[in-house]
Amino acid sequence: MLNTHSRNPLFKFAVLSISLVAMIAPAVATTIPAIMAALPDLSPSSIGLLMSVPSLAILLFVFLAPFVIKILGNKKTVMLGLIITLVCGILPFFTENFTVILASRFGLGCGIGLFNSLAYSLIMINFEGDERNQMLGFQGAFSSVGSMFGSLAVGWLLNLNWHASFMIYLIALIPIIAFGTFGPKDKVVDEVEKVNLPKEKAIIQPVVYFYALEIFFIFATWMTIVFQLATLYMERGIGTASQASFVLALNTLAGFLAGLIYGKIRSVLGNYTGIIALIFGGLILVGLGTVTSFLATVFLAITAGFLFSFINPFIFGEVAAVSSPASQNTASTILLIGINLGVFLNPYLIAFIGKVTGSTAINVSMLVCGGLLLVLGLINVLVIKSKKGKGSVKYDY
Structure with missing residues (x-):
C-alpha cells in the first residue's frame, strides 16, 4: 500500500x-x-x-x-x-x-x-x-x-x-x-x-543480481570520464586540469537537467531507456578516445552527463518493479554495492586495460571501456526480449 x-x-x-x-x-x-x-x-x-x-x-x-x-x-x-x-x-x-x-x-x-x-x-x-x-x-x-x-x-x-x-x-x-x-x-x-502478523520474507529475484553486476560494470567503465578527463586533456595537449574541472561541472549540470525530465523520457522510451543510454554512452567513450578537439570533448562530456543520469533511475526502477515491499531495502543495497565497487575498482580496471593492451594512454582505456558499454547495451536487448517471452513478476504497493 x-x-x-x-x-x-x-x-x-x-x-x-x-x-x-x-x-x-x-x-x-x-x-x-x-x-x-x-x-x-x-x-x-x-x-x-x-x-x-x-x-x-x-x-x-x-x-x-x-x-x-x-x-x-x-x-x-x-x-x-x-x-x-x-x-x-x-x-x-x-x-x-x-x-x-x-x-x-x-x-x-x-x-x-x-x-x-x-x-x-x-x-x-x-x-x-x-x-x-x-x-x-x-x-x-x-x-x-x-x-x-x-x-x-x-x-x-x-x-x-x-x-x-x-x-x-x-x-x-x-x-x-x-x-x-x-x-x-x-x-x-x-x-x-x-x-x-505473518512476516513477509525478503525474496530477491535473480534479475536483481544481473542488474547489480551490470551497474558494477557501468560505473567501473563510465567513471573513466570523471577520473581521467584531465589526464586525457594533458596527454592530448588540448586542455588543462582546471578546464577539465569546468567541463566536469557542466557534465554534472547536464545530469541535473536529465534528472528533471527522466520521468517523461521513461514514459516515451519505456524499457529501451537504459539500452539507449548504454549504447550512446559507449559511443561517447569511444568518441572521447578518438577526438582531438577541445570543443568536441566538451560536447561529448556534457552529453555523457545527460545520458548517464538515466542509468540509475532506470535500473532502480526496474528492480523496484520486481521486488516486494519487504525486499526493497535489500535490493537497493545490492545495487549500491555494485555501484560503489565499480567506482572503487575503476583505477584497477584502467591499469588492467593498460597491461592487456600494452598501452597506458588514457584514450586507449576509453576506447575499451566504450566497447564494454556497447556490449552491455546488446546484452540488455537480449534481456528485454527474454522478459517479453517469459513475463516478469510485478508488485503493487
Missing part, C-alpha cells in the same frame, strides 16, 4: 532531500594542495587517504545498513546517518589533528552509507508507476545539485582557509529538518499484531 502522503510536495521534498548529501563526500578533494601546505609533515599518500577513506566506509556501511534498519526502522536510520554525516563532516573545521580528521572522514562515509540505500528504497516503497519514475529522476537531480553545491562552495570557502571548506557539510541540516519533519514514518505495530 502506498503512503497516503506520497503526493504531498513537502513529503516528496523530504524523501528527495536525503540525496543532497549522498554524493557530497568527494567535494573537498580540491583542498588537498592546501592541506599539504598546512601539514607538511604528512606524506601525499596520507593526505590522499582523507579523500578515499569515505568511499571505503560507505561500502562497508551499505552492507551493514539492512541490519541497522531492522533494529531502528527506516526513519531513525536515516536520521542517525544524517546526524553522523553532519557532525563528522564539519569536524575538520575545528582541528588540525590528522588522526581526528581521518576518523571524521571515515565517520562521514559511515553516515552516508547508513542512508544511501534508503534514498532509493523509500521512493520504491512510497511511489509507483510514472510517479516513481519521475521521483527516481528527481533523486538523480538532487544528487547532482548536492554535488554541484559542494564543488562550488568548496572553491569559494578555500579563499578563507582549508578548514572552512569542510563547512559545506552543513547542507546536511536541510534533510535533517525536512526528513525529520515531513519524512515517512515507520508503521507502528503493537505486540499483539506482531504475534499474529
Whole structure:
C-alpha cells in the first residue's frame, strides 16, 4: 500500500532531500594542495587517504545498513546517518589533528552509507508507476545539485582557509529538518499484531543480481570520464586540469537537467531507456578516445552527463518493479554495492586495460571501456526480449 502522503510536495521534498548529501563526500578533494601546505609533515599518500577513506566506509556501511534498519526502522536510520554525516563532516573545521580528521572522514562515509540505500528504497516503497519514475529522476537531480553545491562552495570557502571548506557539510541540516519533519514514518505495530502478523520474507529475484553486476560494470567503465578527463586533456595537449574541472561541472549540470525530465523520457522510451543510454554512452567513450578537439570533448562530456543520469533511475526502477515491499531495502543495497565497487575498482580496471593492451594512454582505456558499454547495451536487448517471452513478476504497493 502506498503512503497516503506520497503526493504531498513537502513529503516528496523530504524523501528527495536525503540525496543532497549522498554524493557530497568527494567535494573537498580540491583542498588537498592546501592541506599539504598546512601539514607538511604528512606524506601525499596520507593526505590522499582523507579523500578515499569515505568511499571505503560507505561500502562497508551499505552492507551493514539492512541490519541497522531492522533494529531502528527506516526513519531513525536515516536520521542517525544524517546526524553522523553532519557532525563528522564539519569536524575538520575545528582541528588540525590528522588522526581526528581521518576518523571524521571515515565517520562521514559511515553516515552516508547508513542512508544511501534508503534514498532509493523509500521512493520504491512510497511511489509507483510514472510517479516513481519521475521521483527516481528527481533523486538523480538532487544528487547532482548536492554535488554541484559542494564543488562550488568548496572553491569559494578555500579563499578563507582549508578548514572552512569542510563547512559545506552543513547542507546536511536541510534533510535533517525536512526528513525529520515531513519524512515517512515507520508503521507502528503493537505486540499483539506482531504475534499474529505473518512476516513477509525478503525474496530477491535473480534479475536483481544481473542488474547489480551490470551497474558494477557501468560505473567501473563510465567513471573513466570523471577520473581521467584531465589526464586525457594533458596527454592530448588540448586542455588543462582546471578546464577539465569546468567541463566536469557542466557534465554534472547536464545530469541535473536529465534528472528533471527522466520521468517523461521513461514514459516515451519505456524499457529501451537504459539500452539507449548504454549504447550512446559507449559511443561517447569511444568518441572521447578518438577526438582531438577541445570543443568536441566538451560536447561529448556534457552529453555523457545527460545520458548517464538515466542509468540509475532506470535500473532502480526496474528492480523496484520486481521486488516486494519487504525486499526493497535489500535490493537497493545490492545495487549500491555494485555501484560503489565499480567506482572503487575503476583505477584497477584502467591499469588492467593498460597491461592487456600494452598501452597506458588514457584514450586507449576509453576506447575499451566504450566497447564494454556497447556490449552491455546488446546484452540488455537480449534481456528485454527474454522478459517479453517469459513475463516478469510485478508488485503493487
